Amino acid sequence: MRAVVGVWRWRHNPLRRVSDVVEAWLALVALVLMVCAAPAVGALCGARTDATLRRTVAEQRLHRHPTSAVVVRRAGSQAPLAGPDGTTDRVARAKVVANWRAYDGSSHSGTLAAPLSSPAGGAAFAIWTDDHGRPVPRPMPLAAARTHAVFAGICAAAAAAALIEALRRLTVWRLIRRRYARLDRAWARYGPDWGRTGAGS
Incomplete structure (x- = not known):
């Protein structure tokens, strides 16, 4: 004006x-x-x-798949970490050695950050993996x-x-x-x- x-x-x-x-x-x-x-x-x-x-x-929804990981043993101390599902929050995540089965049926093992306060052997938690069974963040919400x-x-x-x-x-x-x-x-x-x-x- x-x-x-x-x-x-x-x-x-x-x-x-x-x-x-x-x-x-x-x-x-x-x-x-x-x-x-x-x-x-x-x-x-x-x-x-x-x-x-x-x-x-x-593309992420096509190539990322939910599965369950089973705790074998603890791998370190509890610390605030980004979980395998890609979320980062104030919940303390424990490093654990876990086994999981990929989308193609293959078995995998590795160290993950589990959203469990006191992980024990045999405890299960949800993770996301790619087509080859590697842990990846969850797909981005729409x-x-x-x-x-x-x-x-x-x-x-x-x-x-x-x-x-x-x-x-x-x-x-x-x-x-x-x-x-x-x-x-x-x-x-x-x-x-x-x-x-x-x-x-």
């Missing part, structure tokens, strides 16, 4: 300079771009991110993918608006420098004769 007022104010003002009109129109264009272009960039980025994450989720996509769109829109404003400020700064340079040249031309009788000032 301020940009529109600025353009209107300089329309017939006898004191206006070309740089004043350019600055006012620049503010108006920047405002229009922030209102129209920045949200469009955000929507495009969010849509592309959402599509990519949906493909990732579908809601989490959607949240990431929305956040990416918001960040893209904000970045676009910031870029537009930065370019406007840079252009205005250059206009002001040119304005002061012209003023300095004019003052150098007429300044020495300022106020002298018959000097035409």
Whole structure:
């Protein structure tokens, strides 16, 4: 709104300079771009991110499989660790040596972080494995993918608006420098004769 007022104010003002009109129109264009272009960039980025994450989720669901691991023995002290399902929380997870069966039926053994307060031999807990039986994080929930996509769109829109404003400020700064340079040249031309009788000032 301020940009529109600025353009209107300089329309017939006898004191206006070309740089004043350019600055006012620049503010108006920047405002229009922030209102129209920045949200469009955000929507495009969010849509592309959402599509990519949906493909990732579908691929993870196709190649990650839930199974149960059985504790053989403890492998270390209890500590806050990321579990085999990919979750990280404040629950202390114990390192254990465990056996599990993969999606293809093969048997595996290894050290895992079990979400058990006092793991004993024979205790079972859920894990996720890939097609080859290696422990992997659980597939990303679709809601989490959607949240990431929305956040990416918001960040893209904000970045676009910031870029537009930065370019406007840079252009205005250059206009002001040119304005002061012209003023300095004019003052150098007429300044020495300022106020002298018959000097035409």
